[in-house]
Amino acid sequence: MAQDTEQQAPAAPATPARVLLPLILPALVVGVGASLIFVGVSAAAEELQDVLWRNLPDALGVGRYSVLWMLVMLTATGVAVGLVVWKVPGHAGPDPATTGLDAPVLPPAVLPGLVLATGLMLAGGPSLGPENPIIAVNVGLAFWLGSRVLPRAPGRLWPMLAEAATIGALFGTPVAAALVISEALAGKQLKGALWDNVFAPLVAAAAGALTTTLVAHPTFDLHLPVPGRPGWGDLLAALVIASLAALLGMAAVYAFPYVHGAFARLRHPMLVLPAGGLVLGLLAALGGQLTLFKGLDEIGELASDPEGWSAGQFATMTVVKLAALLVAASCGFRGGRIFPAVFVGTAFGLGAHALVPAVHPSVGVAAGVLGMLLAITRQGWVSLFTAAVLVASPVILALLCIASLPAWLLVTGRPQMQLRKDGSPVV
Structure with missing residues (x-):
């Protein structure tokens, strides 16, 4: 026993308070x-x-x-x-x-x-x-x-x-x-x-x-109705929606190097960025004003009336916003992808609720955001945290922890929405 103890690696020494202060x-x-x-x-x-x-x-x-x-x-x-x-x-x-x-x-x-x-x-x-x-x-x-x-x-x-x-x-x-x-x-x-x-x-x-x-005074809570005691249906909905959202996000990830390469062929920023802006304008004409901007204020408008749009309208906003994120990130606009991905996941989750009313809107939104962020950011903790704070419910957090497992298996080890300098995707 003493020999086994001697062979163990010594624990890292703690940093003294005088170094941290x-x-x-x-x-x-x-x-x-x-x-x-x-x-x-x-x-x-x-x-x-x-x-x-x-x-x-x-x-x-x-x-x-x-x-x-x-x-x-x-x-x-x-x-x-x-x-x-x-x-x-x-x-x-x-x-x-x-x-x-x-x-x-x-x-x-x-x-x-x-x-x-x-x-x-x-x-x-x-x-x-x-x-x-x-x-x-x-x-x-x-x-x-x-x-x-x-x-x-x-x-x-x-x-x-x-x-x-x-x-x-x-x-x-x-x-x-x-x-x-x-x-x-x-x-x-x-x-x-x-x-x-x-x-x-x-x-x-x-x-x-x-x-x-x-x-x-920022807030991320969408003030959606809080679900009661979770049932098997809520668990199934969270698993399916998070996985489908991850797959949808991965479609954009796989398209990213090709869209970026298409814009890069224009070479000059005065051609690349105006062309990207024109494409974004056409997408906005298709998806409406809610698909503009970073999406944080717009998800509040969506969540304020989950019954205000049909499943088809939510699907249109989901696809258009994801395409707009893909184009904006590909053509050289300076910005991040987390907030628009949150909009995509929110619209996806509310679309699932509109299509299947038995899906609780809070479950749909949290699971949709979780799956989409896992695909787009590949940041597990940020994805789980962001999805949880949108609903602010301990019940949702438990469901998300389980739903993150199959969604993570769908995205891990695959290309990320980030490129090397030679245009190849980071894996």
């Missing part, structure tokens, strides 16, 4: 700063959105969401973002099809163009969210400023703090950041206990989340 202040500063940048960019984009989609069409006597105006605005957004990518120093960062939530450290000169391209995209209507570019901006700023203020701090500290802070700010809770960090650290050789490694990022995420909550 000095990280609190930098983490708080990064957390607050990352949140304010996110809130500031989002608020500016919303103001511009009001001008472009309300004040300007009213002044011109054109319908705010008429087919003509949607075509004009989305094409014009492609032209505006194309000009930024073409002319602004840094070209608004790397091709967004090659980046994910784990952002590279970009030079400071690139960041203004990336912020401008992101704000124009959010206001103009393409189906992408702010998460990827805002994380990249915060990572770049935190690394640049932090390495000058505290040059002795390890360089990897600043990207980790900025990513955690921005994810906390985006979701309004540090829980999402904790889950993402834990997933990222899985399989790595850690120096110290897990909680020692996530201590500073959690401080940053909590500061970012609290700042966003105090300033912007």
Whole structure:
């Protein structure tokens, strides 16, 4: 017995409190700063959105969401973002099809163009969210400023703090950041206990989340009716809907390199992005105004009246929004894929409820979002967390944990919705 004990690998030594305490202040500063940048960019984009989609069409006597105006605005957004990518120093960062939530450290000169391209995209209507570019901006700023203020701090500290802070700010809770960090650290050789490694990022995420909550008052709860005691029918519905949503999402993932390659053949950003904007305008004409923008406000409108659309209408919005996400992510618009994927999953789940009324709308929405996010993001914890907070029910969480298993088997080990620099998919 003593020999077996001697052969066991020694446990990683715990990090002393004196090492962790000095990280609190930098983490708080990064957390607050990352949140304010996110809130500031989002608020500016919303103001511009009001001008472009309300004040300007009213002044011109054109319908705010008429087919003509949607075509004009989305094409014009492609032209505006194309000009930024073409002319602004840094070209608004790397091709967004090659980046994910784990952002590279970009030079400071690139960041203004990336912020401008992101704000124009959010206001103009393409189906992408702010998460990827805002994380990249915060990572770049935190690394640049932090390495000058505290040059002795390890360089990897600043990207980790900025990513955690921005994810906390985006979701309004540090829980999402904790889950993402834990997933990222899985399989790595850690120096110290897990909680020692996530201590500073959690401080940053909590500061970012609290700042966003105090300033912007975000909420993800769709206020759908809470299901009662779950039955076998609810379990079956969750399993089937999550798996079907994952399969639908994988169809977009497999199409991603081909759509990206088709736009890449146009070569110049002043051809690629306006062409993408025109395609998005045509899709919006087919799917309606709810299929525009990042989708977070629009899912609230869907959830406020689950009986207000037919199964066919929900199916149309599901397919159109997924196609719009695919096109926007392929043609060079700077943005993330989580929020529009949430809309796709929500419409899919409500469509299942409209088709089979026995499917509880909360079960349908949560399972649809779970399956879609697993396919699009390949982030298990983020998918489970996002699906759960939309409904905020312990009953739903238990069903989602089971429904995630077959859905994960459908997506794991397969191509991701992210490309290498040579255009091949990341696996």
